[in-house]
Amino acid sequence: MQPRAVQWLQRAKNLVREAADTRVRSEYASLARGLPALLHQSGLFQTIAYLESRSRRASNNPTAHGLVLAHLASLLSPFTGMKELKTDELTQMKLHEYLVVSRLSLEAASWLKRMVEIQFGDEEEPHA
Numbered sequence: 871m872q873p874r875a876v877q878w879l880q881r882a883k884n885l886v887r888e889a890a891d892t893r894v895r896s897e898y899a900s901l902a903r904g905l906p907a908l909l910h911q912s913g914l915f916q917t918i919a920y921l922e923s924r925s926r927r928a929s930n931n932p933t934a935h936g937l938v939l940a941h942l943a944s945l946l947s948p949f950t951g952m953k954e955l956k957t958d959e960l961t962q963m964k965l966h967e968y969l970v971v972s973r974l975s976l977e978a979a980s981w982l983k984r985m986v987e988i989q990f991g992d993e994e995e996p997h998a
Contacts, residue, residue: 942982
């Protein structure tokens with residue numbers, strides 16, 4: 871069994887590569903860079919609620935917010951058993967489960983940020 875960090879490194883690398891091929895690349899990079907700070911400042915529930923609210927678009931094109939949310943969920947799923955991160959599921963959790971998912975989310979977000987910094991470098995545009 872590989873350590874969690876090695877698993878996240880490999881998965882985050884593949885997920886960020888996937889995002890590099892999308893139209894929302896620069897917005898995704900900006901969101902991923904700020905995700906650990908957002909989780910730390912606002913908490914898991916508020917961060918997921920924000921990403922959920924901004925991931926809805928009239929067209930079927932994926933938004934950067936939706937992509938970041940999906941990638942965070944993908945990183946967490948082997949450790950939490952959750953296929954998606956949704957506010958509805960978070961409200962149903964017991965406190966200790968929520969705390970574990972919150973801590974793991976912060977760690978997973980850090981891996982996404984690292985991979986974005988490695989693969990995209992300094993090409994950052996501010997997001998709204």
